[in-house]
Amino acid sequence: MKKYDFLPHTADAKFVAYGKTCDEAFANCAVAMFSVMVVPETVKPKIKKLLKIEAEDLESLVYDWLEHLLVLLDSENFILSSVGRIVISKIDEGYLLDAEFTGDTISDDYDILGFVKAVTYNDMEIKEKDGVWHITVVVDR
């Protein structure tokens, strides 16, 4: 199955990430966002990161998940290689995301394709159709 597709959008980058499960679609969202900046498949898995976040609904969980990765990008020059483990579970007041992912620090070894500044709610959509999860996100560039 394809991980994601990019869709036309006037100012920014819009993508839809797929997954057989919600977890997998969340992981592919992160890969899609980084694919705007680098070719994630070429990024070496040198650094391992752990993350646990909570949010009130699935949309805000996508928002916070991607934004956390942008914080790592800006503060540590971290670029994503892949998401090893990701589990999303329903909790009392919303959802919990528990993830482990790897990546590297930006260096001249990597071709920089473009930039992402911020995550947005613009046209955000999360749906399950015929057993496939679709998460649509627009990121500001």
Added chain:
Amino acid sequence: MVDVKKIDDVIWEIPKSGKMNVSARVYASDALMKNMKLDKTLSQVSNVACLPGIVKHSYAMPDAHQGYGFSIGGVAAFSVEDGVISPGGVGYDINCGVRLIRTDLKKEDFDKKKVNLLNEIVNNVPAGLGKKAKLRFSRDELSEIMSKGVRWAIDNGFGWKGDEKRLEENGCMKSADLNCVSDNAFKRGMPQIGSLGSGNHFLEIQSVDEIFDENTAKVYGLTEPGQVVIMVHSGSRGLGHQIASDYLRSMEKKYGIAGLPDRELINAPFLSDLGQEYYGAMSAAANYAWVNRQMMAYWIRESFSKVFGADARELGMEIVYDVAHNIAKRETHTVDGEKMDVVVHRKGATRSFAPGRIEVPEIYRAVGQPVLLPGSMGTSSYVLSGTEKAMEVSFGSTAHGAGRVMSRFAAVKKFRGERVKQELEAKGITVRAASWKGLSEEAPQVYKDVDEVVRVSDAAGIGKLVAKVKPLGVLKG
């Protein structure tokens, strides 16, 4: 389909309907309106009219195009007492703005040294993803930067005494409150101080092409065609984006999103705790952006000084002005004959204050504030002056530049970066870019015609034409 009525050549109205508290007003020619109808611009302008406490109209400037929640090129004033403040009405890049620096040099001087000069600037000004800023600053220094603004930069040697008098807000909003800035914002802000950034941000060496208002141009330090000037277009980088996200999230947690036509229209009453906290954090990010542009101005002066072998003062490198085009500000305006305190949101819109306003620097108070409108890469940019008419019809606001008409995604498919570079160089414009893809995304063809945007600003009376400048060399982030 939004119902929009033409009032005259350059003014349109969207009448009040549904949940709109006021009508919407659009400044556009037929050609610009045609583009606005292609995307969600007009429905976004109508949505803003539904927010609590909006005063007079929801406005779209001539360069308006679709944004998140609020359109880009949108202006809205909310009553301080019972209105709101919205991070989406400011934009993710808080105090994205433009600075113009003048020189006494002529185009011929630039031509002789252009390769050296651009190399020197490229070496001095960090641009692009993952490029570390030249200097590392501590958390305490970042705190000082956000609370003191450009004053900090000047005290620390990154500027001349008096530079601050040539900036909007004197380069410091006193409403900055560091206690409202998150740890993540600090983390994103520290490595990026003094860097250009990416996307549509650029540093351009330009020459004056045409002067329309000789008197005002002279007051601004623009003397004749061929004069070299430098334009910097940049913002608050990751720090501003983080503050926008932080408050968008805390406002939706506190107030919920039910009833909002668009999640990105989330807002808080201006005088509520959360409203005031966002205003304090936004002001801190605005100060950071002014310091950023100040640092770049410092390095530009240094680069010119080295290449031309003269002190930057001898080269006449005074700042003309520095405008914020993504910001919310508490201002006093006359509404229906009465003075009123409002929070004016300008998202992709420039303040255009008239002669006499106390906010306009003393040196410019007789002619009105300079309004800086960057074109797209490779096209002309403009200097306008603020007008009395703008005070009356747009809360002292006008356009901010060329609005985008083609997606970056489509642009990359259509224009190869190398070809964009060749085309610009054929026009005599030297280009340096941090990424080839970035260059194709910013190809001049993807923007609305800035000439038309400026013509409409002038015709509507919300920004008076002063001078046109054209690019000689571009450094793109």
